[in-house]
Amino acid sequence: MTSTTEPDKAQPLSTEQLSATTLLRFATAGSVDDGKSTLVGRLLHDSKSVLTDQLEAVERVSLGRGQEAPDLALLTDGLRAEREQGITIDVAYRYFATPARRFILADTPGHVQYTRNMVTGASTADLAVVLVDARNGVIEQTRRHAAVAALLRVPHVVLAVNKMDLVAYEETVFAKIAEEFTAYASELGVPEITAIPISALAGDNVVEPSSNMDWYGGPTVLEHLETVPVSHDLTSCHARLPVQYVIRPQTAEHPDYRGYAGQIAAGTFRVGETVTVLPSGKTSKIAGIDLLGEPVDVAWTPQSVTLLLESDIDIARGDLIVPSGDQPPISQDLTATVCHVADTALAVGQRVLLKHTTRTVKAIVKEIPSRLTLDDLSQHPDPGQLVANDIGRVVIRTAEPIAVDSYAASRRTGSFLLIDPADGTTLAAGMAGDAFATVSEPAEEAAPVADEEGWDF
Known part of the structure; x- marks a missing residue:
């Protein structure tokens, strides 16, 4: 011994x-x-x-x-x-x-x-x-x-x-x-x-x-x-930059400076590359990249950078900058697996805030199709609600379109939180797509829904 x-x-x-x-x-x-x-x-x-x-x-x-x-x-x-x-x-x-x-x-x-x-x-x-x-x-x-x-x-x-x-x-x-x-x-x-x-x-x-x-x-x-071989090389993954802050210094030296700052969640960005801003879908080219106040030609995850674009586009915190032609799905209906972490239940029809990267939007729980029984992987259909420690499938309708990768493709841009809008309590941790197999098909576009509080989606 x-x-x-x-x-x-x-x-x-x-x-x-x-x-x-x-x-x-x-x-x-x-x-x-x-x-x-x-x-x-x-x-x-x-x-x-x-x-x-x-x-x-x-x-x-x-x-x-x-x-x-x-x-x-x-x-x-x-x-x-x-x-x-x-x-x-x-x-x-x-x-x-x-x-x-x-x-x-x-x-x-x-x-x-x-x-x-x-x-x-x-x-x-x-x-x-x-x-x-x-x-x-x-x-x-x-x-x-x-x-x-x-x-x-x-x-x-x-x-x-x-x-x-x-x-x-x-x-x-x-x-x-x-x-x-x-x-x-x-x-x-x-x-x-x-x-x-x-x-x-x-x-x-x-x-x-x-x-x-x-x-x-x-x-x-x-x-x-x-x-054990562990790769933290996310530079070859789908490039994603959630915008955290728009920088407008308004100085005499840089009177027209407009930069979009954030931490690169995955992939690599290069000067001259054509990018798309989501969810608006507007495109531009990267005119410059600032890293720690110095210009660089290339930046990669997990560096925190500021991108400068050739076009004057309306971009705000929560927007996602991605390479054109390599865009995640955009929808107001999100099907995902969630682990419920709050002591209060999550129910169908409940109003929540959905936080994905730097973007937070209003949302409603449209459906809870099933709850997972982890000991034998069986599905309990239509449970009506999820309580603390439950893991289940949910369908969320958001007030605004969001761009979310599948969790299988990216653990960072495929995850999100559901938050209680009343007190800011975290209700559930979510993973977009299917839990154990292939990514589920996107939900069919549903008719707008509204509740008595005026959350019209």
Whole structure:
């Protein structure tokens, strides 16, 4: 077993080392008491990413509970309620680095009632680590987390079969669980699944290889995290610039300056390129690109830039600048999958605000065709409403046309939020298109609708 004594003092990476490493965003998920927080704590502890004062604080709390060894789960469970109940409630983010790679880790809750928190943590993840208790195998919550990972298009999933020490490190136990999970996740469309047998408490196969499982010849968890291929190259994707601000300095030096500023969501823009402004559909050519106050010929994601166009076009915050001929669909009817995150229900006919990139428009929930049952992927038709943690299909009618990519094509320009117009509460996180298969066909153009408040669409 790996000792839980204080690690050697970690040597911080130099600025040069950090700049030379890639970044991996990953999330952990699993059922209650499967050991997610312990795995994260072990990962931080054994990779020497824990500061001395942090470890001392954990030791004090552990001793106060009557535990002989430090409870490494406390390195991530930061809320008082989490410490008192011994569970994870909120998403805990941790940042650490090794010589091979930098990491942003989201430790997500395991309770069914906190599924919405897992959606938050996994929405930007490149990889998800799904934990399974070797004694229990694949259970309903395991399937739920695999389905959420597939829904959010997380490209890599690691199945960490934990607590192998409690099943005598039996290879057959691991093999059975890995086979069942892989079959289910593959059915969901998860592109890559890696199964690793571990004991987070003892440290087996987390950072160091386990001498107790010589039948396993694969990587440890950290080795896989350091070597899994992750591409953040969005420069070849569909180019998209949501306009955040129109710059009109009105100076003597630049009396006619009009620039359209924002962060490039995907792709590359070049001077001289013909672009289209959505939703108006007007076209122009890029006359110049300013980056950090200096002119450049080319700009790419995720740079924040200012585009100057040859034509004097009426452009405002929320408009989308795209290459002509590479435009997303424009419609007032949006069919999407949403995860409901608010405590109040989302119902048919409800008035909402839809926030997509920098654009916010009024909208009405026209239909809720189905609610997804994640344990078996069945559809419950016409539920009438969605409550907290529900995932379902919705049809939204917006007051103005919006240009939205499918979520399968772009996680950034294919996602949106539904907001309560009364108090600004986030109601749901949405993903345009189909959750698990191909993008759905655009909804047929419907007759205008109106409500008694005068929201005429």
